[in-house]
């Protein structure tokens with residue numbers, strides 16, 4: 001420690017909730033590199049809000065595991081980035097701190113929920129950033145902003161200090177302007193942590209090298225199904241053709257459990273969220289409750305005024321899905337569907353090395369366009385399967401549609417980050 | 433179909449205030465979303481999925497707690513070392 | 522009217538650290554919120570990791586109580602709001618508990634044994650502690666101490682097979698003794714055993730009584746609740762299925778009717794914790810000698826009665842104390858310890874561990890030698906216990922005997938005292954000569970009084986008879 005990074009860039013896209021104008025940094029692989037951190041990752045001494053009014057003023061007394069890693073790698077943590085409140089969104093518009101603008105087109109949303117991290121990278125404010133991905137929240141904004149984003153295998157990166165939205169599916173991961181930076185940040189944060197009981201004890205990531213020739217890449221028909229913008233499909237199809245041109249073998253396949261994936265994801269994530277977000281009552285941290293009211297009244301009041309509409313909607317729906325008489329219809333069925341998704345991946349990965357398709361079914365949407373929650377949820381259809389199964393997935397820029405960035409998604413086997421990063425690097429270099 | 437009363441009941445269980453005006457909005461949205469979730473009705477319930485991991489433990493060794501100041505630093509008006517909460521009786 | 526009682530017993534395990542974090546459980550001498558970390562404070566972003574020792578302790582209890590440990594069990598979240606619950610859910614076990622079934626053989630009314638079956642044993646975390654402050658609707662508030670938050674508990678659930686408050690008390694004594702013998706529980710820690718009870722009169726609705734914070738309060742709470750229910754039946758009032766709270770200070774149960782108590786716990790498996798597959802561990806967990814085995818050994822080894830053995834083994838510390846002093850003179854040590862010492866300790870609410878072994882042993886030796894009467898010996902015992910209670914260095918029995926002149930009076934000196942008592946109570950002597958039963962007891966009592974208990978009643982009776990014969 002000792003050196004200081006001066007970070008006084010303007011923030012025209014509202015990418016940050018908190019900016020650390022003087023950031024300390026030390027020696028290490030990220031020495032002096034400015035890194036932005038999504039605001040749902042706990043940072044000792046730096047306000048951590050999750051994009052919510054209910055956590056305004058909350059200063060964690062401890063660092064998330066990934067922050068400890070960032071600091072010891074020498075990174076300069078220059079700020080906390082904007083996000084959909086508690087990660088619940090696909091646009092970063094549900095933040096209590098206002099929407100983030102997409103650097104590729106400031107009239108559009110950057111995607112979400114890690115929209116602030118993606119915009120900070122895409123606008124060049126930082127070289128790399130941490131995001132979190134529960135149902136696509138790294139890959140979606142990476143796709144919409146034209147950068148690289150990796151969701152690691154569930155358990156590869158410690159969740160200790162990541163403020164939970166849906167524990168069983170979320171992972172912290174890197175966003176960067178290119179695959180090499182993405183892999184570098186990934187190699188710093190990956191690793192075993194005994195404080196996270198779901199953490200995997202695996203060897204360190206291998207050095208990155210471009211490699212795709214001879215890989216068998218499955219393309220499930222469902223990834224180009226109903227709801228995928230034909231212009232996006234066309235761009236991604238040409239990307240897959242380029243993969244073939246680089247020596248990959250493209251194999252058509254099918255993933256029937258896709259029909260259940262989105263519902264399984266939303267039922268599971270809302271259920272877990274309804275429980276995870278119970279603790280926000282203002283007593284121990286965050287906006288104080290009204291002590292004149294009795295506790296139940298005070299809690300209801302603070303949780304009404306402190307949470308935004310989408311968060312309240314998901315807490316209520318999740319509470320409903322777990323409630324007496326409905327748990328069997330919703331939560332239990334979602335777990336069974338989730339197992340079907342896992343089984344589908346396991347079956348496909350017996351014959352292919354990875355899967356490819358569009359990251360998102362569409363391009364970045366104009367700000368303020370999504371008011372209907374269900375139609376917003378539907379946009380996550382292509383990203384949620386990897387979270388349901390816990391497998392790694394990466395989004396790499398693949399060209400444009402409607403003059404806006406489009407991402408190619410590569411989904412790998414459990415613990416195969418090295419393999420999909422290598423493929424993504426080959427694709428990126430082959431595209432230059 | 434969920435009714436406004438169902439939504440109000442869930443709001444009580446989840447300790448989240450919902451305005452009368454919001455009840456109609458939420459009820460309509462919930463029905464659309466729950467309709468979509470009905471796709472899960474056709475999922476066969478199998479046996480328990482094999483757990484991905486089991487028996488993760490730590491040893492019974494004391495780790496330093498937070499300092500008293502750190503415990504109270506985010507709480508409002510602590511009193512005699514206690515954290516203040518609204519009345520329960 | 523047949524009474525049906527089932528119990529749910531919460532027992533704090535005496536692990537060094539909490540169930541899901543490394544905070545010390547040894548907080549009782551420290552101020553509020555001094556044994557708290559981000560995990561047990563429920564700070565955003567924290568994750569639980571299970572304390573292996575707590576699982577081993579729970580399994581030890583399961584084995585000792587003859588439970589079946591399923592191949593697979595898991596933790597679940599019980600979601601509800603209350604200021605003592607920092608995450609707004611309690612990590613507990615729901616439909617896949619650690620142990621199922623099991624039983625305890627309990628002392629029955631007739632002195633025999635009645636088997637009480639268990640439903641299950643599961644593990645869970647303790648909530649924090651609330652203190653209520655202020656007055657008036659707007660002035661009242663709550664203070665929270667999270668030191669207790671996350672302390673490991675086991676909940677032992679019985680089948681509804683207990684039929685009286687007395688039986689329930691005996692059951693709890695037996696259970697408590699077993700838990701103590703297992704070394705997994707510290708009875709001296711305040712609030713380490715807490716009980717909820719389900720009570721019904723056969724044919725009527727069941728009422729749950731919560732918040733019985735001392736196991737001693739159980740008999741009182743149950744007695745009150747049964748009386749209340751029987752009274753309602755007599756008045757033809759309807760008993761409603763409800764949860765009631767025991768108010769320790771007033772000894773009554775009150776209805777917990779408020780809408781704030783409306784719960785739908787929305788249990789689901791805790792996603793941050795891996796399932797438990799620990800049934801194969803059970804065989805390797807060593808069990809110590811348990812109360813029943815120790816009782817049987819006491820009968821065999823010391824030749825004492827079944828009843829004395831049961832009493833002496835009903836508390837680990839008492840059993841250990843007895844074994845320290847019993848070896849030379851079990852025939853005296855057993856009745857003295859079980860009948861006299863225990864009564865004196867209960868009267869003083871004093872733990873047996875505070876009784877000075879050398880003093881007590883020396884006292885029993887004096888009794889054995891016949892150098893003091895039983896009455897004097899009790900007086901000496903009381904003196905010693907009082908000295909300990911007052912924090913003084915207790916005197917040895919020999920010193921007390923010398924100081925107070927308590928040596929048993931024998932032979933001539935008693936004959937003189939008896940003779941003078943007979944002279945002063947001519948009416949009683951006449952009654953005795955007339956064959957009136959009871960007169961002799963009166964005379965013995967007068968002699969005892971005159972010797973301040975230093976004479977042996979049997980010897981007095983004999984001297985009276987001899988003197989009156991002359």
Ligand SMILES: [Zn+2]
Nearest residue numbers: 542544558561
């Ligand atoms: Zn703790």
